Amino acid sequence: MSKLVKICGLTSTAMAREAVDAGADMIGLVFFEKSPRCVEPAQAAEIADAVRGEVSIVGLFVNPDMTRLADTIAEVPLTHIQLHGTEKPERVELIGQSFGLPVIKAIGVASREDVAAAEDAFAAHADMLLFDAKPPPYASRPGGNGVRFDVDILAGVKGETPWLLSGGLTPENVYDAIDAVQALAGFEGVDVSSGVESEPGVKEAKLVSDFVGAVRAAASDYMDKDA
Numbered sequence: 001m002s003k004l005v006k007i008c009g010l011t012s013t014a015m016a017r018e019a020v021d022a023g024a025d026m027i028g029l030v031f032f033e034k035s036p037r038c039v040e041p042a043q044a045a046e047i048a049d050a051v052r053g054e055v056s057i058v059g060l061f062v063n064p065d066m067t068r069l070a071d072t073i074a075e076v077p078l079t080h081i082q083l084h085g086t087e088k089p090e091r092v093e094l095i096g097q098s099f100g101l102p103v104i105k106a107i108g109v110a111s112r113e114d115v116a117a118a119e120d121a122f123a124a125h126a127d128m129l130l131f132d133a134k135p136p137p138y139a140s141r142p143g144g145n146g147v148r149f150d151v152d153i154l155a156g157v158k159g160e161t162p163w164l165l166s167g168g169l170t171p172e173n174v175y176d177a178i179d180a181v182q183a184l185a186g187f188e189g190v191d192v193s194s195g196v197e198s199e200p201g202v203k204e205a206k207l208v209s210d211f212v213g214a215v216r217a218a219a220s221d222y223m224d225k226d227a
């Protein structure tokens, strides 16, 4: 089955067009001031309008208040909200209900226990989970750090809530990463930011297209093996 590809942290309409033309399913717009990928709502609206209807448009927030969410969503109609902070399960659910949008809850994981705890806590409250590496101690942001985690820790995932794999993925390593998790319950796709950039905030068309190509190849080889 085809897997979702989310390209996160787009900062221009040209990058969004390249991501869509490469075959991405979701694009992420970062509304976190400390990120080099942060976009103002007006800029985000332009980017979203350029590809609306062709791709899901995910707004990424870190511990947002309701006013911030409401103001942003009024200016930039989104298809999904991604929460990448320390939001609690009830808060995740409240945000989803308040805005009538599916919520992707990002979780930094480093052990099997982290994965199990995240599933137990958020299964009934989030529409999708995004397993990411924990940010390194020097990081100025909770995600988009290009850091990998050992995907073997996902082996016991229950998968009641669909999930995306992220954290340090690149066109070179995403095939093997998918191969390792492809058969796991709930695996829905992958998310990338740093690995398809020439510098933070600047996506490189060739890297994006190589990344999507590697994801499609991994899914198709898996189906062939399974047949």
Ligand SMILES: O=C(O)c1ccccc1NCC(=O)[C@H](O)[C@H](O)COP(=O)(O)O
Pocket (backbone or CB within 6 Å): 008, 009, 028, 030, 032, 035, 036, 037, 060, 062, 084, 132, 141, 142, 143, 144, 145, 146, 147, 166, 167, 168, 169, 191, 192, 193, 194, 195
């Ligand atoms: O991308 C950012 O700058 C960012 C800032 C604050 C919170 C989350 C952020 N990115 C989250 C993403 O969805 C990334 O795609 C994910 O963490 C993977 O990033 P990378 O390891 O760089 O591929």
